[in-house]
Amino acid sequence: MRLGYELTEAVRISGEAILSNKLRAALTTLGIVIGVATVSLMGSVIAGLSQTFEDSLSVLGSDVLFVQKYDWTSKGNWREMRNRRDITLRHATRLEKELSLAQAVSVEAQSVGPVSHEERSAESATIVGANEQTAMVRGYLMEAGRSFSEAEVDGSRPVCILGSTLAENLFPRSSPLRNRIKIRGKKYEVVGVLEKMGGSLFFGGADDQVMVPITRFVSDFAYNPDVNINVKAIDAEAIDETRIEVRGIMRKIRRLAPGEPDDFAINQQGMVMDAVIQTGGTIAAGGLLITGLSLLVGGIGIMNIMFVSVLERTKEIGLRKALGAKQRTILIQFLLEASFICLFGGILGLLIAFPVTLLLQTVFPAKMAWPVVLAALTVSILTGLISGYLPAFRAARLNPVDALRQE
Amino acid sequence: MSLIEVRNLSRLYPMGEEIVYALRDISLVIEKGEYVAIMGPSGSGKSTLMNLIGCLDSPSSGEFILNGIEVSEMDDDELADIRNRQIGFVFQTFNLLARSTALHNVELPLVYAEVDSETRRERALEALGQVGLADRVTHRPNELSGGQRQRVAIARALVNRPAIILADEPTGNLDSRTGVEIMALFEELSDRGNTIIVVTHEEEVARHARRILRIRDGLIAADERPPADERIDARLSSCPEG
Ligand SMILES: Nc1ncnc2c1ncn2[C@@H]1O[C@H](COP(=O)(O)OP(=O)(O)O)[C@@H](O)[C@H]1O
Ligand SMILES: [Mg+2]
Numbered sequence: 001m002r003l004g005y006e007l008t009e010a011v012r013i014s015g016e017a018i019l020s021n022k023l024r025a026a027l028t029t030l031g032i033v034i035g036v037a038t039v040s041l042m043g044s045v046i047a048g049l050s051q052t053f054e055d056s057l058s059v060l061g062s063d064v065l066f067v068q069k070y071d072w073t074s075k076g077n078w079r080e081m082r083n084r085r086d087i088t089l090r091h092a093t094r095l096e097k098e099l100s101l102a103q104a105v106s107v108e109a110q111s112v113g114p115v116s117h118e119e120r121s122a123e124s125a126t127i128v129g130a131n132e133q134t135a136m137v138r139g140y141l142m143e144a145g146r147s148f149s150e151a152e153v154d155g156s157r158p159v160c161i162l163g164s165t166l167a168e169n170l171f172p173r174s175s176p177l178r179n180r181i182k183i184r185g186k187k188y189e190v191v192g193v194l195e196k197m198g199g200s201l202f203f204g205g206a207d208d209q210v211m212v213p214i215t216r217f218v219s220d221f222a223y224n225p226d227v228n229i230n231v232k233a234i235d236a237e238a239i240d241e242t243r244i245e246v247r248g249i250m251r252k253i254r255r256l257a258p259g260e261p262d263d264f265a266i267n268q269q270g271m272v273m274d275a276v277i278q279t280g281g282t283i284a285a286g287g288l289l290i291t292g293l294s295l296l297v298g299g300i301g302i303m304n305i306m307f308v309s310v311l312e313r314t315k316e317i318g319l320r321k322a323l324g325a326k327q328r329t330i331l332i333q334f335l336l337e338a339s340f341i342c343l344f345g346g347i348l349g350l351l352i353a354f355p356v357t358l359l360l361q362t363v364f365p366a367k368m369a370w371p372v373v374l375a376a377l378t379v380s381i382l383t384g385l386i387s388g389y390l391p392a393f394r395a396a397r398l399n400p401v402d403a404l405r406q407e
Numbered sequence: 408m409s410l411i412e413v414r415n416l417s418r419l420y421p422m423g424e425e426i427v428y429a430l431r432d433i434s435l436v437i438e439k440g441e442y443v444a445i446m447g448p449s450g451s452g453k454s455t456l457m458n459l460i461g462c463l464d465s466p467s468s469g470e471f472i473l474n475g476i477e478v479s480e481m482d483d484d485e486l487a488d489i490r491n492r493q494i495g496f497v498f499q500t501f502n503l504l505a506r507s508t509a510l511h512n513v514e515l516p517l518v519y520a521e522v523d524s525e526t527r528r529e530r531a532l533e534a535l536g537q538v539g540l541a542d543r544v545t546h547r548p549n550e551l552s553g554g555q556r557q558r559v560a561i562a563r564a565l566v567n568r569p570a571i572i573l574a575d576e577p578t579g580n581l582d583s584r585t586g587v588e589i590m591a592l593f594e595e596l597s598d599r600g601n602t603i604i605v606v607t608h609e610e611e612v613a614r615h616a617r618r619i620l621r622i623r624d625g626l627i628a629a630d631e632r633p634p635a636d637e638r639i640d641a642r643l644s645s646c647p648e649g
Binding site for chain 2: 004005006009016020036269315316318321322323324325326327328329397399400404
């Protein structure tokens with residue numbers, strides 16, 4: 001059975017019907033517009049966010065465990081974590097010694113203070129105590145000079161490595177290497193400069209920091225700092241095993257009785273990613289709910305308007321049936337009309353979401369999520385088909401004699 | 408084989424407790440090429456009979472054989488197909504699609520007959536030519552006079568070369584002069600071999616036909632074939648005066 005000509009006629013009729021009632025179609029479609037706009041924007045935001053998170057997190061390295069007081073996921077009780085005993089340099093040294101699965105262990109502590117060279121200074125640079133393995137664990141690359149030697153760390157030598165921005169600020173014209181700078185009034189010799197890294201969403205990059213040996217850090221800036229221990233596993237696969245070993249040793253070092261909960265956290269990149277994905281999922285669920293509601297409201301509106309449309313055109317339906325239109329022809333005609341209206345609404349929603357996404361991009365990492373958009377359009381057409389079905393079915397079943405008699 | 412064979416046909420409408428008999432036990436034969444007028448007072452069942460013959464409606468009981476096919480038991484879509492191929496309708500209120508041109512209005516039955524667009528256009532133009540509207544094909548109904556609209560409707564009825572043309576009070580919405588013109592057109596179509604059934608309650612109009620069926624209270628009260636000299640030839644009376 002050839003449907004082609006009937007279909008063209010159906011497209012033509014439904015197009016005419018919509019065009020002759022543009023305002024009504026536009027109003028009817030509001031729910032769909034809102035639904036599609038919402039879900040598209042939501043998609044843009046989530047896609048943009050997860051891209052940024054991924055980029056930022058990749059800085060952390062997927063094979064590194066971050067041992068510290070605070071848990072990165074919001075699992076822990078904040079006050080309880082704040083009251084935990086500090087992780088001391090002594091703990092770190094013992095852990096480093098007893099670990100068998102680690103490839104490298106970076107021991108770090110942080111402070112803030114002025115850094116200067118002759119007249120030039122930076123008021124509040126990040127001062128990082130580090131060891132000879134920090135650069136390797138953190139994936140820092142040297143622009144010039146070298147990282148710390150084991151002897152420098154063991155001997156707590158007054159040497160330092162500058163982040164690239166800090167180096168540019170203090171030494172705008174010359175190379176900083178082998179120059180002496182003052183960190184919180186103490187003299188240090190520059191042995192290395194880091195490559196520029198750029199910022200990350202949550203970790204201020206290394207560009208503004210100055211690193212000194214952790215052993216020197218404790219004598220010059222903080223007597224007994226809370227240290228972070230960053231353990232690089234042999235490879236990403238070994239990370240779970242390494243985690244188990246780290247945990248066991250840390251519990252022993254901190255003399256935790258069996259059954260007592262950990263008073264330290266072992267963080268890793270994946271955990272944050274999971275948390276982000278979870279948050280994204282929550283946002284998406286919210287968006288889906290709003291979208292679902294708008295589409296439902298939109299669908300009811302469409303159904304209503306389609307009933308009106310059928311009522312208005314009863315006589316025309318009667319005539320078409322008298323001239324030989326079959327039930328399916330009439331059905332298709334009204335289904336098309338309903339889905340055109342919805343598709344139109346969907347496209348309108350997109351036309352709103354697209355520029356808004358572009359606008360968002362100027363202040364926020366948003367990114368048009370085309371699969372979401374495609375799904376949204378499909379769903380809006382489906383909404384049209386579903387909500388148009390009942391009116392269309394009623395139209396198709398009209399008795400031509402009764403329909404023709406209608407005024 | 409007769410074109411239309413109606414046997415003991417009844418159509419009744421249950422109205423609450425009562426039953427309205429629109430047609431009671433009608434039997435009737437119409438041959439190919441006949442020009443029949445159905446007459447009777449308002450409410451006598453003329454339209455009901457037309458709707459049954461036109462396959463728009465199904466009888467409550469009785470048989471209706473159209474072109475040798477029993478149609479009283481057919482379903483909706485089968486009837487649509489029969490209407491499309493065998494019947495051309497002309498309505499009192501024209502029933503043209505307001506937003507479409509004369510050409511598209513006339514093409515419509517061919518769309519449902521799944522005729523390709525080129526042939527459709529050709530045949531629609533031909534039909535419009537037959538009713539004298541070759542120069543009005545792109546006009547929309549509101550740009551045409553009542554008589555011209557009815558001509559478009561007649562072209563639409565003709566376009567799929569149906570076995571019967573059914574016209575239910577085709578002059579009811581026209582002034583008497585235009586009505587005569589339309590009747591002249593039917594006469595012409597009849598002369599070319601079309602089978603035509605016209606419902607009317609005007610004696611003037613009926614006298615164009617070669618056979619008059621008088622209906623009263625759902626029954627055929629008379630079946631007359633007036634002699635040729637009593638018939639009005641609309642083509643003569645519609646000639647310009649003087
Ligand atoms: N759909 C219907 N429901 C109830 N009664 C109807 C219906 N259609 C027609 N009738 C009744 O059937 C009778 C014949 O109607 P109809 O054939 O339209 O008359 P006519 O066309 O001769 O004026 C009338 O009494 C009318 O009231
Ligand atoms: Mg009538």
